[in-house]
Amino acid sequence: MVKKRKLGRGVAIVGAGMSKFGMFKDKDSKDLFTEAFNEMTASVNKGIDPNDIDALYLGNFSNDFFMHQSHWGPIIADIIGTVPKPATRTEGACASSALAFREGIFAIASGFYDIVLVGGLEEMSKRTTEEVAEGLALATVPYEGRAGFTFPGVFGAIATAYFEKYGANREHLMNVTIKSHNNAPLNPKAQFKLTIRDMMNVKVESAKKKGLPVTEWIDEKDFLRDPRANPVVAWPMHLYDCCPISDGASCMLLVAEEIAKNFTDAPIYVAGIGQGSGRGLHACKDFTYFEATRYAAQEAYGMSNLKPEDIQFAEVHDCFSIAELLHIEDLGFFEPGEGYKAVADGLTRLNGTKPINTSGGLKCKGHPVGATGISQLYEVWTQLRGKAGKRQVPIDDLRVGGAHNLGGTGGTCTFTILERR
Amino acid sequence: MQERPFSDISYEQFLNEERLMGSRCTQCNALYVPPRPICVECHRGDMSWEEMTGKGKLSAFTCIAIGPSFMIAEGYHRKNPYCSGVVELEEGARVDARIEGVDPKNPETIKIGLPLSVKFLHRKEDESLKTYLAFRPS
Numbered sequence: 087m088v089k090k091r092k093l094g095r096g097v098a099i100v101g102a103g104m105s106k107f108g109m110f111k112d113k114d115s116k117d118l119f120t121e122a123f124n125e126m127t128a129s130v131n132k133g134i135d136p137n138d139i140d141a142l143y144l145g146n147f148s149n150d151f152f153m154h155q156s157h158w159g160p161i162i163a164d165i166i167g168t169v170p171k172p173a174t175r176t177e178g179a180c181a182s183s184a185l186a187f188r189e190g191i192f193a194i195a196s197g198f199y200d201i202v203l204v205g206g207l208e209e210m211s212k213r214t215t216e217e218v219a220e221g222l223a224l225a226t227v228p229y230e231g232r233a234g235f236t237f238p239g240v241f242g243a244i245a246t247a248y249f250e251k252y253g254a255n256r257e258h259l260m261n262v263t264i265k266s267h268n269n270a271p272l273n274p275k276a277q278f279k280l281t282i283r284d285m286m287n288v289k290v291e292s293a294k295k296k297g298l299p300v301t302e303w304i305d306e307k308d309f310l311r312d313p314r315a316n317p318v319v320a321w322p323m324h325l326y327d328c329c330p331i332s333d334g335a336s337c338m339l340l341v342a343e344e345i346a347k348n349f350t351d352a353p354i355y356v357a358g359i360g361q362g363s364g365r366g367l368h369a370c371k372d373f374t375y376f377e378a379t380r381y382a383a384q385e386a387y388g389m390s391n392l393k394p395e396d397i398q399f400a401e402v403h404d405c406f407s408i409a410e411l412l413h414i415e416d417l418g419f420f421e422p423g424e425g426y427k428a429v430a431d432g433l434t435r436l437n438g439t440k441p442i443n444t445s446g447g448l449k450c451k452g453h454p455v456g457a458t459g460i461s462q463l464y465e466v467w468t469q470l471r472g473k474a475g476k477r478q479v480p481i482d483d484l485r486v487g488g489a490h491n492l493g494g495t496g497g498t499c500t501f502t503i504l505e506r507r
Numbered sequence: 508m509q510e511r512p513f514s515d516i517s518y519e520q521f522l523n524e525e526r527l528m529g530s531r532c533t534q535c536n537a538l539y540v541p542p543r544p545i546c547v548e549c550h551r552g553d554m555s556w557e558e559m560t561g562k563g564k565l566s567a568f569t570c571i572a573i574g575p576s577f578m579i580a581e582g583y584h585r586k587n588p589y590c591s592g593v594v595e596l597e598e599g600a601r602v603d604a605r606i607e608g609v610d611p612k613n614p615e616t617i618k619i620g621l622p623l624s625v626k627f628l629h630r631k632e633d634e635s636l637k638t639y640l641a642f643r644p645s
């Protein structure tokens with residue numbers, strides 16, 4: 087059993103922002119963070135004077151590797167004008183900014199600070215695909231790398247074990263991809279804004295224009311089965327099972343609960359937080375779940391006194407399609423081995439009983455790794471305030487949402503429950 | 508042999524000598540391959556070296572089309588993928604390894620549970636010998 091934990095005092099989110107996610111030749115990390123920061127300040131409807139921010143916690147996985155520049159805390163503190171207030175960088179691979187968020191919470195809950203900015207950033211697209219793959223592989227465990235495993239390779243192996251244990255197959259992974267691509271066009275910040283159907287039409291039109299032979303696919307799955315359209319990366323992971331290379335930044339303003347209304351009429355409260363750690367694949371008892379997620383979930387549920395069925399919608403870390411299936415089971419939304427059936431039945435669609443990754447997920451929204459954790463929380467915050475526009479979860483009394491972030495191959499996982507009161 | 512520390516460096520030295528070695532806890536009998544210096548099951552025991560038979564079965568795998576630079580240097584690419592997997596040894600521990608003697612271009616033909624035997628792949632890298640752990644169908 088995980089110990090039941092509580093915060094010394096409550097914490098509220100009073101503003102948030104994120105840059106557009108994508109591959110930007112003409113924007114760097116500072117530009118992207120500025121975009122996120124400006125949206126955050128504008129979202130605080132009673133105003134925030136940046137001079138009142140006590141500290142900055144910033145998640146970044148590896149701009150050191152991608153941009154040959156480390157020590158991003160003070161660089162960002164300088165551009166937003168919080169120097170000489172402290173700036174601290176957190177690193178937990180793809181969960182780096184979820185860790186920044188947690189540090190911000192602890193700092194306020196302890197009574198040490200009242201107003202904290204938390205954020206994340208990553209700038210990846212200026213490297214080649216091979217270089218990015220090498221950079222990301224730094225977050226696998228050493229034995230995996232030596233055996234030739236890449237990041238998609240580890241998740242490919244997890245998929246074969248899941249298929250074997252529960253009788254799922256590639257078609258079930260396609261359901262995840264199609265669902266994410268259906269949500270993405272509704273998110274103006276997403277990297278990919280086309281449904282799979284749109285993508286098919288674009289390819290047909292472009293072939294016609296060029297006078298090339300036209301492939302007519304029967305439906306989305308027919309397209310995803312076509313190895314020319316959807317080549318293998320690390321079997322059974324194909325191109326459309328994998329998240330893209332992205333640049334982006336995200337941030338959130340956290341304050342002590344008792345002063346939240348000084349900043350906004352619509353604070354969103356932190357109901358539960360959890361974090362767990364995990365080990366390499368070979369040392370796991372079973373490859374079909376993440377121990378770190380289960381631990382994080384127990385902690386967050388225990389703290390919030392909420393149950394999986396109380397979480398009305400969630401963002402989960404779908405770095406690869408198979409990962410989404412494991413997470414929705416590990417978080418208790420569906421029984422182990424039932425996740426793929428739930429997705430097939432449409433339960434995780436925007437209008438389903440448990441909408442998952444309304445943002446389009448990492449697959450379509452993009453995955454600038456250090457920015458991802460807080461961008462997931464940004465989506466939950468947006469939904470809970472009823473500001474998600476066309477992708478607004480169609481539930482009348484939307485009050486509770488969750489965000490799950492995973493680092494590496496499950497080495498660091500967090501689960502956060504937010505609520506509107 | 509008893510003198511060697513329970514470390515990754517020792518593990519790799521043993522691989523160079525074509526021995527697949529793990530550490531076993533003298534208190535709770537837990538087995539670790541690669542070896543661990545601390546028993547994470549009971550946190551009490553001392554470790555002793557134990558040699559694996561090198562027999563096992565495939566418990567998960569992937570066929571990789573886009574590999575890291577050292578695999579590309581060995582001639583693997585999109586049209587010539589390779590297989591990596593997790594092998595459950597007959598002693599119960601699991602190891603990450605390259606899987607040879609299967610058809611990575613037709614991954615549907617590779618079955619979980621496939622019986623495997625160890626194979627040591629020796630490579631000369633920067634003037635020193637490096638040995639990669641591999642398995643092939645028994």
Ligand SMILES: [Zn+2]
Pocket residue numbers: 532533534535536537546547548549550551552
């Ligand atoms: Zn022991």
